[in-house]
Structures are given as C-alpha cells and as structure tokens.
Amino acid sequence: MIESYLRQSALDHLGLAARAGDAPAGAAVIMAEKTLPAAVNLRGNKENPAFAAAVLEALGLQLPLEPNSVAAGDGLALLWLGPDEWLALAHNAPPEAEAQLAAKLRAALGDLHAAVTEVGESLACIHLAGPRARDVIAKGCPLDLHPRAFGGVGHCAQSHLAKTGVLLHQVGPENNGAPAFDLYTRRSFSDYLWRWLEDAGREYGLVVVAP
C-alpha cells in the first residue's frame, strides 16, 4: 500500500482546492484540475490481430483504429494517438492503479512486440467545460473544435495550446449540451497552461470549480 496522501499534483502550489467552488448555474466556462490520472502509453502493431485481442483481453476495450477516436469503458478510456500508439487513461484511481494497468497489459501481450509504459505521473489534466469552452481553447489551439470538424464527444487530438503540447479529449456534452474537454499536458507545463487558460477565459467569466 502506497500512502496516497503523500502525492502532490503539479498544480498543488496554486492552492486550487481553496479557490474551487461549485459551478454556478449559467457559467460560460468552468475549469478544474483533475488530479493524478493513471495512464499507460501503448505501442504496438495494429495489423497483428493478436495485439488487438490482447488489448481487448486486458482492458475490455476494442482498440480504436479510427484516427483521434476514443474507446471508452467503465472508468477507462483508450485514446488513439497515432497509427501505432494509444493511451489508456483512468481517473480517480489509487496510486497502484497505473502499475496494475500496465502489468495487466504486459501479461496479456506476452511475447508480442509491444511497449507498455507508465506515463500518468508525467501528465496533468485540466478540465474545461461550458458554452464558451471552445472559444477559450481556440485562443491558443489551431484545431477546429466545431463538432462537424472535431467529431464531438469521444474524440481526441494532439496539438498545441499556447506554447505547450496538449492532448485534447472531448468528454462532454452529456446533459446540458455544453462541450467539455479534458486537456492533458506534461506536468512541468501545467502551471503555465493553467494560468494561461485562466487569463484567456477571463472575458467569459471563467470559474474555477472542484473536479
């Protein structure tokens, strides 16, 4: 058992917990830090049926083959990052989860030529949602986030946001119709990205909320 209270997010120094409130009704943009995702980077040959079968066995998810698509299951998402690269993601998991996820994949993959690498500790996740969420992201990201172009919920893309690399995963709308994104960046850049997004969202009255 690892003591999870010892863990510290990359945005710990910003004291976000003290600032975060409930999302006010009608907020144009809300932003929250989703702390400490568990993530495993997966490389392998999609042409090999045994590879997809092993992934299905380990994660219970079909390997997404459509570029920038996401296979989502119970508490787990598998994001297409490239023709031979995927990212398995879980939130609100205990500290052991990442190693366990990797071990499960390694066991299923056996001798296949594949690479399973734990990378969740290297990521920070910022959740951005609301009717103006796209406008905030568009200030620094050249991707077209319109549903017709981006594909809406269940799609992801790697790009840059301001001067950081970023992985965007659209996770909403669910009920209220406003788009919601999880933005993943390398943890050392997260302080910059958080402050940049707060500044960019100011004109819409961005509100910091609890995750």
Added chain:
Amino acid sequence: MTGRMRLPQGGLVKRDETLSFTFNGKSYKGLAGDSLAAALLANGVHLVGRSFKYHRPRGIVSAGAEEPNALLQVGDDPRTEPNLKATQVELVAGLKAAAQNAWPSVDFDVGAVNSLAARFLPSGFYYKTFMWPASAWKTYEHFIRRAAGLGRSPSRRDPDRYDKTFAHCDVLVVGAGPAGLAAALAAGRAGARVVLVEQDHLLGGALLSQPGAAIDGKPALDWVAAAEAELAALPEVRVLKRTVCHAAFDHNFFGLVESVTDHLPQPPEQLPRKRLWKLRAKQAVFCCGAIERPMVFADNDRPGVMTASAVRSYINRYAVRPGRRAVVFTNNDSGYGAALDMEAAGIEVAAVVDTRPVPAGPLSERAEALGLRILSDSAVIAVEGKKRVRRVRVAELDAEGKNWVGAPQVIDCDLVANSGGWNPTVHLFCQANGRLRWDDVHGCFVPDKAMQWGQHVAGAANGAFGLGACLREGAAAGAGAAADCGFAEASSAAPQAENHDFLPGRWLWLIPGEQPLGRKAKHFVDQQNDVTAADLRLALREGYSSIEHVKRYTTTGMATDQGKMGNVNAIGIVAEALDRHLPDVGVTTFRPPYTPVTFGIFAGRDVDDLLDPVRRTPMHAWHERNGALFEDVGQWRRAWYYPREGEDMHAAVNREVKATRDSLGILDATTLGKIDIQGPDAATFLDRVYTNGWLKLGVGRCRYGLMLKEDGMVMDDGVTTRLGEQHYLMTTTSGNAAAVLAHLEDYLQTEWPDLRVYLTSVTEQFATMTLSGPNARSLLAEMTDADLSPGALPHMAFTPGKVAGVPARIFRISFTGELSYEINVPASFGMAVWQALMTAGERYGITPYGTEAMHVLRAEKGFIIVGQETDGSVTPLDLDMSWIVSKTKDFIGKRSLTRADMAKPDRKQLVGLLTSDPQVVLPEGAQLVEKVLPQPPMPMLGHVTSSYWSPNCGRSIALALVKGGLARKGETLYAPLADGRVIPCVVAESPVFFDPEGERLK
C-alpha cells in the same frame, strides 16, 4: 444642438445621446453614431492636420478607410494611438484627439515654411541628399523622422490587454454591404459555417448613405435590418462588426482585427481591447465594395474638397452639412447624387461642373429636371482658400481634356464635392495574388481571376456597381461557396433592386490648371505622402518607367493609406505621359495590412509571465521556500544555489561543493531527459546511435554513452541503463531531451524501420534526486529496502526498490566523482521523498546543492557538459575521449570521423588549464594566446569553456579548447582580458583535477 452644421433631422445618429470630446484641446459635442470626422464636421471643423512634407493645411476628404488626411493622435499617453483615421474612429464620450503633423498648432504651423521651399523638396530629395556619407544616415534619419511628424508612439508600456484566437469557417464573407449581406444570407441559409466581417459598427455598407435606395420594393435599410436579424438567428453564422480583414494569406488563411472596446467609454476590465482572429476558411467571398476616386486638379487638397460620396455619407448617415455652398465636380453620373442630396438638405449647390460634353445618366437627368446649374464639358482649374475653400475657377475643356479654353468663371463656395469614378476594393483579392483586368467602360481595374482555390468576388468589388447586380452577385457567390463546401443551394431568390451604376463617364486623369503643371498650384495624387502629378512626371523624366519604380521614387501610395484614393490616378497619369494604354502600365503590389493594425494584437497574452512557459519540477516549491535562486535551462527553471543569510553566490557555492565532498549533498535532477526504450532490437539500436558498444551490457547495468550527429560532432551524452531483457532507460542532457527523442525517432522511422524498437518519453514521469557524497550510502540505506552493498549494487548498476515507502529506481552513477545514487520516484511523490531524505539526512548535514555547485563538482573531475565544452564543432577525439569511440562497429557520425580533417593535430582540443596564480579565476570565454602582442589582433589558440574556484582543490581550475592542446601540456598560455589584465596559465597534464584515481567512487 451638437454643432452648428448638424441638420435638424435625418441620419442614423442618436439625437438623444450627446457625447463630449476634445480636438486639439478644445471641447466639442457630437452624437452617438458619429464618426470622429462627422462630429468634427458637425462643429464646422474641416482643418484637421498638416501634410507630411509641405505642411499644407488639410481637411477631411472621405468618410471611410481610404482617408489620407484626417490622421489623428487619439488618447492620452500611454493609452494613445497615432495615425487613426478620423473617418473610422467611432465617437465615444470623453474622446481626446489631436492633429499630428503640426507645431505649435494646425492653424499656425512652423513647418509650413517647407511649402515655400517646395522647389527644393522634389521627389527623391531625401534619397539624393542624405545618401552620403552612408555613416551619417543615422544622424539624418533622426531629424527627418522628427520633422516628418505623423504621430507619437506611447512612451510607456501599453496598459491594455490584447487577445488572439484561431477560428475556422466554411465561408468567409468580407464586407456587409448589399453584396456581402446577400452572400452571407445565401451561405448561411444553406447551413454553412459563415463568418461575416464588417469594419463598420453598422451593417449595410453604402446603403447607410443612400436613404432613397429600395430593395424588394421596401426601404433598403429595412432589408438590412431583416438580414441582420436573420443572420443573428442562424446558429452557424458569426457576424463580426468593427472588424477589419486586414490580410489574405495563402490557402484561405486570413488575418482579422476586431476592435472590442474602443467604442466603449468605460471598457469592462475583463475584455481585451482588440482581438486578432487567425481565420482559416474553406471559401472566401470578397464583397469589399468600391472606393470613389478623386479628381486630380489644381490645389485639390484644400480643406473643403471632398469626394462626392463622402458628402453623401455626412449628409445622409450623420446628418451633417459639410458646407454651406457647394460646387460638384464630376466626370460621371454618381457625382450628381451628392448634388441631389445637398439640394434636399438645404445646402446651396452653386454649380455642377461636369467634364462630360453631355451629362447623362439617371441622376444627371434628375438634377437637370430639378433645374440645377450644370456646366458641362468643363473643369475646376483652380481652388482658392488656404485653410478652407473660398472659391473655384471653372473653365471649359478642349476636346482632349488636356487644356482649358475661353474665360474662366469664378464661383464662390466652401465645399467641392468631386467624383473621378470608382475603384473596386480589390486589396484582399490581390493580396491573395488574384489577377486584375482593366475595364475600359467603367475606367477601373476589376478582378479577373482568383489565384487561390475557393475565392470569389461579388458586387462593386467585382465591378458590378448597380445595387441589383450587387445583390444578385452576392447571393450567387454565397450560395456557390456554400455548395462548394457541400451544402445544397437554398432555393431562395436573390433580392431585387434597381440596377444603374455611374456611367457614362469621361475618364480624365489630370485636370489642367491655370498654369503649366508644377508651376504655383499643386495637383495632388497622394495626399498623405504629398505626391503631386508633377512629381510623377519628374520620376519619368529621371528615367523611371516601371510603375513599381515610380512608386518607390516618388513614394506615391506608400503611406499608411497605401494609396487607396490615389493609386489608379497615378497609373493613369503615368500611362498618359508614357503614351501607353493604362493596363499596360499595370498596378503595384498589394500587401497586408489593408489598414494599419496595432502591434498589441500580435503579442496577445504572450507577455509578462505568460511570455514563455516556465517548467517546474515536482520539488520546485521546496526550492522556492528554501531560498534558492534559479537559472533557466531551456524552459526549465532549475535551482542554481541556495544562499544562506549573509552568503553571496561564491560563498554559497563553495559551501555546497565542500559539503557534498565532505559528507552529503542532494540535487534535484528531474530535468534530465529520460527516454524509455523497449523492443527486441533495443540493444542494436543503442549500438548504432552511441559511439561505444552496447551489445554486452548486462541487465541491471548502466553505461555512459556519447551520441554524435551525422557530421561526427558531439550531440549529446548520458547514462543508459538496461532495466530488463528488452527494456532500457536512456538519459539525455536537460536542454536536449526533445531534440534527442526527435533524432532517434527520425532514424527509427526513416533509416531503420526494420528495427523493432519503441521509444516513449518518460522525462516527467519521475522526480529525480541525486544523493552524492561519502555518506550517500548510509542515508539511503536507512530509507530503502534495496541492497546497497557494493557487491549487490556496484558503481554503474541499477536496482529497483522502495525509497521512503515509495516505489523507486535507484541508479548508482556519479557526475560528481563521489559515491552517488540517482533516485527516480513517481513524480507526484517527488516532494514527499525529497522531504523525507532531507529530514533523515539532517544528521549527515545533508546539503541541497544547485546547478552551479554541480558544475564545479563535475569540473573538478574533468567531466564535460555538452553545450559548454562542446558547441557543435567538437568531436570525441577533440575531447580526448577516443576511449569511448568503437573501432569495430558502425554508428551515426562514424563516417565523418574518418575525414582527414578530423585527425589534424591543430584542431581545438579539450585540456585542463591552471592559472599560474592559483587565486585567479579565469573568466569563461576568455581567449587564449601563445604570445601577447601590444594590441589585437593576435593569433588566438582557443578559449576557456569552464572555469571555477574549486574549494576542494584550494585553487582555481579551468577547462579550455585549445588548438593542438593535447600536445601543449605543460606549456604556458596567456589570456589577455578586455580590462587589460593578462593572465598566464599552464596547460595541465590532465583535466581531472580531483581524485584522479577515482578512489572515492568505491
């Protein structure tokens, strides 16, 4: 009443909303909806500035973006902006404006003496006079710039905030006149994502100044209002008002500047002042309208001379009388529109002077029917009045229109409304490389062929000047653009309207004056740059015949308005003088921006602490709390040293270095690049990218490697560890991590796709801390379950284990020459483990050391730093590291190392350097010579790459790259410094200054 020239009724201004403003310190009142120019005219102010070169009094000429004269300084320093066109500035309460090119005032301007010296200030004067000697240009420029005036930049930093955004759409429509609205409606109704851009704060374009116009049998502005409401209701349509599309780049990429708060008296704090839109469109429809061309006649720059369309705007849109008694001077039917509007507004029309022998066209006929005084086949040949038109002289023209005949008649007036025809606004179309053709009938250049896919032009911008044609073309272009994006054409019919343009016209490029050209009166072509018809003729006489050369020699069209009014006149005058057909002379290049843009939009929010990311390690907050000073390493911010109270850098670094060798130091090494390498061919891969052999490294063992570029020069170094059978962890230098990964991926994907290897960056997965010093093992042993005994974990070995209860990777490797452990823990535990080590290490006097102490410690051992001892021109042989270069296998860069040049004995080689006086520390970068000459130049042998005070050696130490250095051991060299000192130093036998036997690693 807001100004004595305000009409009692009419206009689109809000009469119940009076706004106060000042011009040149004097208070005036205007109405909401006024432009600054309209508000000035309403108060009878025509004189708004002095001209660029001759300081001639100048007035408001136009009502739009083409304005060359009414350039004002608006706002108080530092919130001030020069060169704003009064015709485009929306009046806002409390606005402060001032004339720019006048001192002490526009009424009495000292610079006007230039007018008297005009004979000595011809075109090219600056070029000819100030070119030599070249070294003096800086002196000349200072005075020329100051004399030229044209506004002041803010003296302090801009207090406003600016925004930038990317945007995308199917169809971009530029201009919201009748054509643009019809295009946006057609595309929007079809379901396309539309962005409609309008520089004005009202939609409607020319319709705003033509109250009589009708569309579908109703007042045109009713149709505009309905269109605006419909567009607002379409979910995929975005209407951007107060936004200028200033640039058309390749592949339908556009630059737009939105003015967000300038029209608000008290801008909300959270809003940016302006926003740059970087818009990518699939299709673009340019509906930019047309700009009326002035006539080129004698002293046509006198305040009170305006375009006819401007007069119509001021009367109809702003309810302002630009004068009391007017002369209309036209060569086409549209000038009569101004005459009719003035008549209706109660402005006396003294005469309509028409160059055409027979005035014709619907407006001409109405004027004739009204009984206006029309002087056909005539021209204004002189204008009297310096600060305001007082009277004109009118004479009949000869058949060619080149000379006047008969006796001139004098007509008193304070306003001359002139129309020389219309030029389609083709700027964006041409920025995108679109080709023009000459339309002989309309006397203007019109779009011929778009050179970018998906670009269309509609309405007046396309040479379709009638309202009916504008609507038809706009609707067709909008629907077509949407269809090209895959949206079925909506079946709505184009709105209907009357369709007459300004024909017939008689295109005269230069109206004769009373005296020969260039004598006494001036025929201005470019009012902003003070270029006259005589200047153009001079340029031709001097041998410039290409229009691009004429432009540069005379500077016509090179002012901030880029010749929106004058360029075609200039081409016409040049063509006539060269006796060539006008299109054969051609047009000059159109370049962004369409109208000037403020620098702030390019900075956006990339300022201050958002200028560039600062990368923080998981322990960054600890370093801050413990007083560390930081240094930038790439984008990383690393702890540099930790001064205690009373310590300077020297003292702090000495303490840290000493403590590490005496007992125990700890370093945050998180920034080291880390690349996870997996696959059956991983060892082969490493063997090819490093200079040394990697096939025999055992599991759990570490090895130092040197990586070269193809040219044989050192690219990077670091320790790579074999974690498992097919699993390695490579470390790179902090600043090089991304470049190394890209280099390796490049080789894997393009050169060796057969190698079964996967690379994944794990730099940030781990917090890395280095324990170094004789007590490193003692402390770590207390904190871990791993076996640290030298047998189990010798130097250059790895073991997994737990440190402070956290899963960790422990590497026994050393960059200090001391017993060292590099510990990797999951990043989120970095702070906890660091603090645990600090607490438990107290009894060993554990001392955090920064990058500076790290540099000293490694220099004492003669270890290189890539980027400090190397600069992209240093081979491993130059570093005396041939021991790491395999002779038996191939690797990247090997071929280059065999070049004869690489073996030359006089290459710069890395050596240790000891100053003769051990107390003196050489400055890094100091040049080294064999013999000191009385003064430079003297042959240089090389330079100092690293130099420190070494507390452990009790003296200064240095590393240097020296020509043939390895053969110079024991020689004395000299470092002559800029301050005059000459420091003698000796090339050391070895660059390893401390513990040469490596006893301390054991």
